[in-house]
Amino acid sequence: MPYADYALKAGADGFFLIGPYFNKYGQEAAYLYHRDFANEYSDTPIVFYSSHQIGNHYTPATIAKISELPNIVGMKLSPDFTFDETIKIIMLTRDNPPFRWVAGGLNILVPFMANVEFKASCSPMSNFTHEWSLNMWRAYRSGNWAETEKWSKKLMRTFSVLSAGARQEGARAGHKAALGLLGRNVGQPRRPGIPADLEHVARIKKVFQDEGLL
Numbered sequence: 001m002p003y004a005d006y007a008l009k010a011g012a013d014g015f016f017l018i019g020p021y022f023n024k025y026g027q028e029a030a031y032l033y034h035r036d037f038a039n040e041y042s043d044t045p046i047v048f049y050s051s052h053q054i055g056n057h058y059t060p061a062t063i064a065k066i067s068e069l070p071n072i073v074g075m076k077l078s079p080d081f082t083f084d085e086t087i088k089i090i091m092l093t094r095d096n097p098p099f100r101w102v103a104g105g106l107n108i109l110v111p112f113m114a115n116v117e118f119k120a121s122c123s124p125m126s127n128f129t130h131e132w133s134l135n136m137w138r139a140y141r142s143g144n145w146a147e148t149e150k151w152s153k154k155l156m157r158t159f160s161v162l163s164a165g166a167r168q169e170g171a172r173a174g175h176k177a178a179l180g181l182l183g184r185n186v187g188q189p190r191r192p193g194i195p196a197d198l199e200h201v202a203r204i205k206k207v208f209q210d211e212g213l214l
Contacts, residue, residue, distance in 0.1 A: 001040065004037075004040075004041060008041075008044065013044075013045070014044055014045040014046060014047065014073070015037075015041065015044060015045075015046045015047070016046075016047050016048075016049065016076075016122075017034065017037060017046050017047070017048045017049070018048070018049045018051075019033060019034075019048075019049070019050055019056060019058070020033065021190065023056070024056065025056060027058070027059055027061070027062045030050075030056065030058055030062055030066075031062055031065050031066055034046075034048060034066045034069065034072065035066075035069060038069045038070070038071050038072055041071070042070070042071055043071070044071060045071055045073040046069075046071055046072050046073065047072075047073060047074040047075065047076060047102055048066060048072060048074075048075050048076070049075065049076040049078070050063060050075070050078070051076075051078040060085055060088035060089045060092055061092070063075065063089050063092070063093070064089070064092035064093055067092075067093045067096055067099045068096065072099070073098060073099065073100060074099060074100040074101060074102050075099075075101065075102065076102045076103075076122050077089070077101050077102065077103060077118075100120075101117075101118050102118065102120045102121065102122050103118045103120070103121040103122070103123070118140070121133075121137050124162075124172070124175055125155055125158065125159060127175065127178075127179060128158060128162075128178060128179075128182070128208075128213060129154075129155060129158055129211075129213065132151055132154055132155055133155065135147070135151050136148060136151035136152060136155060139151060154211075157207060157211065158207060158208070158211060158213070161174070161203050161204050161207040162174035162175050162178055162204065172189060172193075173189045173193055173194065173195055173196040173200070174196050174200060174204060176188070176189055176195070176196070177195065177196040177200065177201045177204055178204050178208065181201070181204065181205055181208060181214060182213075182214070
């Protein structure tokens with residue numbers, strides 16, 4: 001709460017709320033966490049995120065329940081969800097007009113999300129491939145599916161190598177390693193995640209060199 005209060009005093013217009021990391025809790029506890037936060041800041045719009053990276057899995061029913069809270073205005077849809085789960089989430093929230101989708105990984109925009117009207121994108125790929133990400137987003141918004149697919153394929157190799165490390169790494173270890181290669185030291189992954197190993201860093205370096213990013 002102190003961080004939220006500080007953000008508002010600093011001029012924030014809303015919150016991007018992520019579930020507690022690496023704590024095991026059930027579906028009702030997940031809902032109550034968002035409900036209590038939303039009640040505390042009832043005049044502030046909130047977009048939430050339920051990536052599997054937090055260590056828990058929100059069911060489509062839980063997400064739909066959270067979306068009904070008055071000041072929950074959207075959710076960052078993560079590529080962590082299966083196709084069936086994504087369809088269920090969209091169907092369960094489609095009759096909630098104030099609720100909007102934010103695209104998580106840009107790779108979810110195509111092909112099966114072509115008919116979902118995303119209003120914004122929040123993707124870590126912009127840290128590495130900003131212009132490519134913008135090109136894909138503009139193509140998606142204009143309905144140019146050939147261009148969307150083209151940039152999706154170009155982004156996918158970079159996205160895949162960042163995410164494909166040892167299972168125990170977690171916590172965006174590949175992304176942090178890549179930023180280090182680019183000369184931006186952003187510190188270690190949050191615990192219990194561990195840094196990317198040398199083999200993973202070498203694969204990232206090769207792909208970035210091949211793609212002209214290094």
